[in-house]
Amino acid sequence: MQPQFEKDFWEKMEPFLVPFGRLIAGVVLGVVLSMIGIVIAWSLYVFFGGRTIEVWQASLFFSAGLGAGIATFAAWLHIDRENGWVLALTALVVLGAGILGAWGGYQYGAAQEVECCAMPTVSPVYYTALGSAVVANIAGVAFASVRAFLTKKRPTQFRNAMR
Numbered sequence: 001m002q003p004q005f006e007k008d009f010w011e012k013m014e015p016f017l018v019p020f021g022r023l024i025a026g027v028v029l030g031v032v033l034s035m036i037g038i039v040i041a042w043s044l045y046v047f048f049g050g051r052t053i054e055v056w057q058a059s060l061f062f063s064a065g066l067g068a069g070i071a072t073f074a075a076w077l078h079i080d081r082e083n084g085w086v087l088a089l090t091a092l093v094v095l096g097a098g099i100l101g102a103w104g105g106y107q108y109g110a111a112q113e114v115e116c117c118a119m120p121t122v123s124p125v126y127y128t129a130l131g132s133a134v135v136a137n138i139a140g141v142a143f144a145s146v147r148a149f150l151t152k153k154r155p156t157q158f159r160n161a162m163r
Helices: 009-045 051-075 084-110 124-149
Strands: none
Touching: 009 051, 009 084, 009 124, 051 084, 051 124, 084 124
């Protein structure tokens, strides 16, 4: 008969703390990489002589979404359990969600006005970075939850090296 060991507090909380930590890491890293992407897009627009606002907005949305998508992909990555197709689908989902979040954040930020001044208090670019990071991480959480539910009983792909 095997003795039953009682789990301590941290072992009981691990299923809740790990996803929460991944979410926080994904949002923080997403905002940072999204801002870096925005700076790169802005500098490319200026130095290559972009002339229309549509070109600037497209580069803004894609660069912010790309940065947030990369951060979310890294935060919710499971190398040991997934094949290449699932990883590619994860990347596609979070990158697409990041781009859509950047567009939505820009639309939200452009509509924020203070009544006395008739101008936004915070730049729409801030909302672009925040929107891309948040929406990409929501998509990452949803995709990881579905992936975990569907592959709950499947063993890891790495073989035991000791056998």
